[in-house]
Amino acid sequence: MPQFLSNKRLILLLIGVILLVALISLTLRDRGQVSLPEQIVKEAVGAGQSVFSRPAHFVTGVFDNIDSLINTFEENRLLKARLEEFAGVQAEVTDLRSENEELKELVGKEEDLREYNPIQAVVIARNPDQWEEKIILNRGTNHGVKENMAVMTAGGLIGKVTIVTPTTSTVELVTTQNPNYRVSAMVLGEDDVFGLIEGYDAERRELLLKRIDFSVDLKEGDQVVSSGLGGIFPKGIVIGEITEVTIDEFGLTKLAYVKPAADFSMLNHVVIADRLAPEVDGEDSGMTEDEEEES
């Protein structure tokens, strides 16, 4: 009975498709939460992935070493030139640091938005279909990682933790297209200017710094750092520098293009910043959860 068989197959196919659409829409809605079976799968795959990523990192490390060996002469010359400068700067930093501590003691200020607990982590995988910019780290709740923590490299901010399981965590990079991805930032200058990093221009490969007061003057080359006012990120993580200042689509506030300081290709060792000051729930946009529901 070939007719019957193909009918049955058709029904199976239909049921399959319906199930699929239901599953997709269900998981699309609350992607932040992970159910227990998902967590178990993530753990298991993460463990396997670490096994594979270790030799890979070793190999890329060797290539990096060879690469830097080739540039050694040039680099050494440059570094020697900087070294004299460095001694001076070093002395100044020590001086300023002690002065800062004294002043803090004087004012009785204990908590500082700048201070954070660094959690070292290794990138074990990058989302291979790179539609979403995600990386997976080998640290999780067991190591004190929580959702929404800032993640950075030596260069600067690269993203924030979106999903944590006991031994892995998923990081969404700042270069994502996700419209709900916000980072409270400020532009360093004589007066600090505050704004929000919202969105990423894929063609220019630059971040958008929005909601800057219209009356403020910004210059190209100004440095942008996290402000710590969003409630989760520590203050002072380098984000990038301004390349262009324009007016936003409504003409009410200014918009600046920010070239990220961190290098997003070949991520290997990263640092998760666990802020010491109390944290606010939700995203790094300065809103508590109630406010977020209203908006």
Add this chain to the structure above:
Amino acid sequence: MIRFLVPIVCLVLFFVEPIFGLFSPLSIGGSLYYVVPRFLILFLIFLTVFYELRHALFYGLFFGLLYDVFYIDIIGLYSFLYPAVCLIAAYFFKKIPQNLLSATLLALGLLLAMEVALYLFFQLIGLTDAPAGTFLTSRLWPTLIANALYLGLLGWVFRSMMVTQDPQRGTKFGLY
């Protein structure tokens, strides 16, 4: 032997993919090129055409699900696409000359179709707003070229691994 070999190869390819993903995006001459490693699905297409569809469907579903849960967080996307691609591969391979070259071309054609489908899907749910032109130049072509290279290097290994296992495979095409 193939009973153990296939899952092991699948597992290795599954874990190797994101490691190659670490190299991407490549920046050549100031512009970025996204190279998406699609090792597993290409292997599964070869498994479909040179060995058996049902195995490919099963592994496609299983590894698609792992992929969804671990990387994408949208369950049902790759776990649908992987078996679907295998089904289409089985359907088309019956109609074309059955050799290594045609299988490679078919696999690349299906990969192209899958990339386009994924692009449309992610555009639908608003995860990307890259225009079609950018998608073509910075993602589709580099991905296809890189994966063609991979198939060119390893395609015959896959084929010889499967064909030697099953002398009667010529009669096994189609759905079950």
